[in-house]
Amino acid sequence: xxxxxxxxxxxxxxxxxxxxxxxxxxxxxxxxxxxxxxxxxxxxxxxxxxxxxxxxxxxxxxxxxxxxxxxxxxxxxxxxxxxxxxxxxxxxxxxxxxxxxxxxxxxxxxxxxxxxxxxxxxxxxxxxxxxxxxxxxxxxxxxxxxxxxxxxxxxxxxxxxxxxxxxxxxxxxxxxxxxxxxxxxxxxxxxxxxxxxxxxxxxxxxxxxxxxxxxxxxxxxxxxxxxxxxxxxxxxxxxxxxxxxxxxxxxxxxxxxxxxxxxxxxxxxxxxxxxxxxxxxxxxxxxxxxxxxxxxxxxxxxxxxxxxxxxxxxxxxxxxxxxxxxxxxxxxxxxxxx
Ligand code: 5GP
Ligand code: MN
Numbered sequence: 001x002x003x004x005x006x007x008x009x010x011x012x013x014x015x016x017x018x019x020x021x022x023x024x025x026x027x028x029x030x031x032x033x034x035x036x037x038x039x040x041x042x043x044x045x046x047x048x049x050x051x052x053x054x055x056x057x058x059x060x061x062x063x064x065x066x067x068x069x070x071x072x073x074x075x076x077x078x079x080x081x082x083x084x085x086x087x088x089x090x091x092x093x094x095x096x097x098x099x100x101x102x103x104x105x106x107x108x109x110x111x112x113x114x115x116x117x118x119x120x121x122x123x124x125x126x127x128x129x130x131x132x133x134x135x136x137x138x139x140x141x142x143x144x145x146x147x148x149x150x151x152x153x154x155x156x157x158x159x160x161x162x163x164x165x166x167x168x169x170x171x172x173x174x175x176x177x178x179x180x181x182x183x184x185x186x187x188x189x190x191x192x193x194x195x196x197x198x199x200x201x202x203x204x205x206x207x208x209x210x211x212x213x214x215x216x217x218x219x220x221x222x223x224x225x226x227x228x229x230x231x232x233x234x235x236x237x238x239x240x241x242x243x244x245x246x247x248x249x250x251x252x253x254x255x256x257x258x259x260x261x262x263x264x265x266x267x268x269x270x271x272x273x274x275x276x277x278x279x280x281x282x283x284x285x286x287x288x289x290x291x292x293x294x295x296x297x298x299x300x301x302x303x304x305x306x307x308x309x310x311x312x313x314x315x316x317x318x319x320x321x322x323x324x325x326x327x328x329x330x331x332x333x334x335x336x337x338x
Contacts, residue, residue, distance in 0.1 A: 001132060001143070006150030008130045009116060012089055013042070013151070019049040020087040020113070024095035025102040027057040028254075029206065031094040033168025034118070034140040036064055038091060040161045041148060052080045054102045058251020063205045064167060065160040073104055080107075087113040094140040096124035096133060118143050120180075121305060122294050135306070138180040141168030145188045159196025166197035171206060174258070179308060217246035221256045221271070226322075227263065231329040232336045234260030235270040239318055243274070257284040267291055268336055270325065274318045281314040281321045291335055300328055 021038055023031030035051045042049040051070045061067065073080045084090070084104075090113040098105045108115075108127075117128035120137040137143050145165055148154060169189055173181045176189070193199055220242050227234045236256060246252075253273055260269025267288045272281050283301050285293035286309050293310040297303035303312020314321040329336070 001134075001146040001150045003150070005130060005132050006147065009147065010151055012114065012116070012130075013045070013047065017047055017088045018083075018086055019047055019089045019091065020083050021049060021051045021091045021093060022101060022104065022108070023051070023053055023093055024100040025054040025104075026250075027053050027055075027061075027094075029061060029171025030139045030141055030168040032057050032061045032064060032067065032070070033164045033166075033171070034093045034144045035091075036067060036070070037141065037144050037161045037164035037168070038093065038118075038147075039069065040066065040158065040164065041144075041153065041156065044156060044158065050083050052083060052104070054104045056250060058254065059249065060206050060209055060251055060254075061167075064164055080104075084108065084111050084113075087111060089114050089116065091116045091118065092128065093118050093144070094121075095119060096121050098125070098127055118147065122307075123304070136180075136182075138178070138182065138185045139169045139172035141165040141172070142185055142188050145192070154191075157192075157195045159198075162192040162195040162197035163202060166192045166199060167202045167206065170199075170202055175203070175207075180306070211249075211252075213247040214249075214252045217243070217248060217252055218256060220246060221253070222259060225260065227260075227266070228326070228329065229265065231268070231333060232266055233268040233270070233329060234263055234266045235272065235322065235325065236260065237272045237318055237322060238274065240274040240276040257286050261286055261288055268293070272314075272318060272321055272325070279315065281316065281318055283312045283314060283321075285310045285312070290338070291332075296332075300324075 021035045023035045039049050039051050053070050053072055055074045056072050071080050084107045096119040098108055115128040116130040118132045118140055120135055122135055124133040221236045221238055225234055225236045257269055257271040260266055269286045271284050275282055285297055287293045292307045294305050294307050297310040297312035301312025305311055
């Protein structure tokens with residue numbers, strides 16, 4: 001990583017600070033893994049640090065060491081508010097604009113702390129004084145590893161830090177298969193295993209803890225899949241009623257969107273998930289190759305992300321949303337078929 005950035009962070013950490021670490025809303029493996037790893041590292045060096053998540057995260061991440069320390073803003077708003085107001089340093093991890101943290105946004109906008117951003121998404125906004133932003137990175141966890149290296153802290157990587165970072169790299173790279181996975185990613189992962197990350201455990205805790213209802217929900221999603229060969233596209237819908245029928249729990253739909261891409265000739269896969277409580281359709285988009293789902297989500301669904309994995313939302317009904325989506329495809333036909 002850039003020497004200037006590690007120097008600036010090193011200087012900050014040379015003094016005792018009151019530190020808050022924040023992942024994006026609906027934290028995924030990379031967000032939870034990176035914030036928790038950084039928390040372990042800072043806590044081990046004697047800093048006063050706390051992770052505050054905008055909301056809850058899936059059960060398949062609730063085995064990561066000391067994850068119970070994470071404050072859920074939706075459940076402990078007053079404590080979170082006090083910590084943020086009094087913080088001297090705020091690390092924001094795995095997102096790059098404050099619109100990604102839901103109800104925490106106004107609190108961060110008012111905070112007087114020094115902000116540090118560590119993130120690998122496109123088009124960062126400029127709220128942070130210290131910005132480690134690199135879209136070529138596989139994951140924020142790989143970047144936290146680089147930061148620790150930049151701080152000459154490799155010998156302080158404990159098995160707890162190692163398993164948190166391993167898990168985030170594993171989930172954000174689709175188990176080391178996405179295009180963002182580099183030789184450096186594998187070197188980092190190898191070092192993490194040397195440092196005590198139990199790699200088999202990470203895979204089985206995250207991927208082999210299905211419930212029968214989740215598998216039945218997957219069956220429903222696959223049955224609902226619409227394949228538009230003409231546009232090399234496949235999409236899935238899940239209505240609130242279907243989610244309720246299969247006893248939906250947070251995280252249950254993780255990875256469903258990828259099934260579209262397993263079809264031969266399909267390079268664009270999307271899932272539309274109805275959320276009656278928030279009054280929105282949450283959208284996840286994935287692609288293979290050059291078709292940028294980041295640009296697509298930005299242009300049409302108030303979202304963003306990476307070139308091959310992005311998210312967004314719609315305030316139309318589920319049916320209207322898929323109709324609108326389908327109506328957009330003809331203007332992308334050449335790109336989708338190239
Ligand atoms: P997922 O579909 O797994 O929720 O997210 C895929 C990627 O897109 C992640 O990197 C995530 O951070 C990003 N992403 C998901 N939803 C949104 C959104 O509403 N806005 C933006 N800017 N990025 C999103
Ligand atoms: Mn990430």
